[in-house]
Amino acid sequence: MENSGPWSAEAAVATGGRIRALRAQRGISLSELARRAGVGKATLSGLETGTRNPTAETLYAIAGQLGVPLAMLLSTPGGPLSVPEVRGTAVAAQLLEAFQDGGVSTELYRLEIRPGVLQTSPAHPAGVVEYLTVFSGTAQVGRVGEPIVVRAGEHASWDSDTPHTYAALGDEPVRASLLIRHPLEPVG
Amino acid sequence: MENSGPWSAEAAVATGGRIRALRAQRGISLSELARRAGVGKATLSGLETGTRNPTAETLYAIAGQLGVPLAMLLSTPGGPLSVPEVRGTAVAAQLLEAFQDGGVSTELYRLEIRPGVLQTSPAHPAGVVEYLTVFSGTAQVGRVGEPIVVRAGEHASWDSDTPHTYAALGDEPVRASLLIRHPLEPVG
DNA sequence: GGCGAGTGTTCCATAAACGGAACGCTATCG
DNA sequence: CGATAGCGTTCCGTTTATGGAACACTCGCC
Numbered sequence: 013m014e015n016s017g018p019w020s021a022e023a024a025v026a027t028g029g030r031i032r033a034l035r036a037q038r039g040i041s042l043s044e045l046a047r048r049a050g051v052g053k054a055t056l057s058g059l060e061t062g063t064r065n066p067t068a069e070t071l072y073a074i075a076g077q078l079g080v081p082l083a084m085l086l087s088t089p090g091g092p093l094s095v096p097e098v099r100g101t102a103v104a105a106q107l108l109e110a111f112q113d114g115g116v117s118t119e120l121y122r123l124e125i126r127p128g129v130l131q132t133s134p135a136h137p138a139g140v141v142e143y144l145t146v147f148s149g150t151a152q153v154g155r156v157g158e159p160i161v162v163r164a165g166e167h168a169s170w171d172s173d174t175p176h177t178y179a180a181l182g183d184e185p186v187r188a189s190l191l192i193r194h195p196l197e198p199v200g
Numbered sequence: 201m202e203n204s205g206p207w208s209a210e211a212a213v214a215t216g217g218r219i220r221a222l223r224a225q226r227g228i229s230l231s232e233l234a235r236r237a238g239v240g241k242a243t244l245s246g247l248e249t250g251t252r253n254p255t256a257e258t259l260y261a262i263a264g265q266l267g268v269p270l271a272m273l274l275s276t277p278g279g280p281l282s283v284p285e286v287r288g289t290a291v292a293a294q295l296l297e298a299f300q301d302g303g304v305s306t307e308l309y310r311l312e313i314r315p316g317v318l319q320t321s322p323a324h325p326a327g328v329v330e331y332l333t334v335f336s337g338t339a340q341v342g343r344v345g346e347p348i349v350v351r352a353g354e355h356a357s358w359d360s361d362t363p364h365t366y367a368a369l370g371d372e373p374v375r376a377s378l379l380i381r382h383p384l385e386p387v388g
Numbered sequence: 389g390g391c392g393a394g395t396g397t398t399c400c401a402t403a404a405a406c407g408g409a410a411c412g413c414t415a416t417c418g
Numbered sequence: 419c420g421a422t423a424g425c426g427t428t429c430c431g432t433t434t435a436t437g438g439a440a441c442a443c444t445c446g447c448c
Binding site (some may be wrong): 041042043053054056057058060061067 | 394395396397398399404405
């Protein structure tokens with residue numbers, strides 16, 4: 013899903029076309045869907061033709077009536093699982109999921125570390141902890157000066173409020189899951 | 201207007217919370233993110249506090265700057281995202297990824313354990329190891345007779361070649377990631 | 389042919405989302 | 419100390435998304 017770009021006219025037309033296709037697939041008219049979703053016909057018409065910039069409320073109402081996840085309206089059929097990649101010198105990371113729960117927010121990444129390169133990450137805010145579980149390969153990670161060697165089938169964690177590094181030992185790239193846990197500061 | 205769709209005040213607050221969490225994890229201020237995304241500070245502030253009903257354009261701009269798919273801002277984990285799910289008496293699991301690599305097959309699941317119920321899994325073939333990282337709640341897992349308590353922000357692993365159990369301690373459900381590693385050829 | 393019920397689009401007043409400029413606040417500095 | 423810079427929130431005029439109504443059009447029916 014290449015949604016990193018801005019909300020362009022093409023994105024609007026593509027989203028509108030997907031809505032129209034799903035509606036046609038269900039054999040219901042524009043007026044009918046608008047009535048069921050509780051939005052104006054003008055709104056739905058403009059949305060399907062790509063001449064509007066809908067609000068979250070409108071999108072939710074329509075996706076709900078079509079019975080599809082919102083991601084299906086907004087993403088290209090190319091790959092709902094292909095999430096954007098964050099690339100560093102040695103590390104390529106894909107965000108698998110992220111949520112907050114209680115006073116803690118969590119991000120789960122899939123990680124691949126290329127061999128032969130060392131990547132240093134700057135310090136995160138205090139209280140951030142990273143958890144690494146290695147699928148294959150051997151990783152050397154952790155805070156600068158306190159390296160931890162993690163082999164396939166092992167896991168490790170470290171406070172990431174200081175600079176820390178990622179590297180793959182040996183020739184084989186490292187595949188792992190990285191979980192970043194971050195306590196939220198109290199919100200007024 | 202009436203809450204005719206899933207976009208309620210709670211959804212707005214939840215979405216805002218996810219944005220705020222992702223922003224905090226990246227260590228950038230509200231002003232900074234607003235400037236990078238090209239939206240007004242008032243817009244972002246109202247969005248994070250759940251007092252606005254953002255447009256697709258605004259959401260795209262912010263998701264793009266955070267480097268996450270838009271669906272991750274809008275959808276609840278375990279919600280409308282259509283990922284194959286495996287349900288047991290106490291455990292609901294969704295496969296996040298799976299691959300084989302060097303004679304070892306690895307599967308990464310998102311796990312939710314409901315409180316008040318104990319689930320027992322039969323023994324897997326020899327050599328299978330499970331790794332659990334808990335996001336929130338407190339889990340009691342592991343081989344029968346050797347229970348391990350894993351609190352939020354901890355991880356544990358156990359050989360699963362004997363029957364093993366999953367349970368949530370306390371009232372809160374447990375969210376965690378479970379990694380199952382099994383060699384393609386029997387070990388030992 | 390006329391007629392009614394349906395379609396999707398366009399017009400328009402209203403409601404609300406937008407961004408800029410204030411605000412109060414907390415740190416940090418000279 | 420006061421000055422400055424940053425933070426997140428609130429105020430406010432402008433922009434724009436919204437839904438109802440009117441529109442032109444296509445059917446099925448008598």
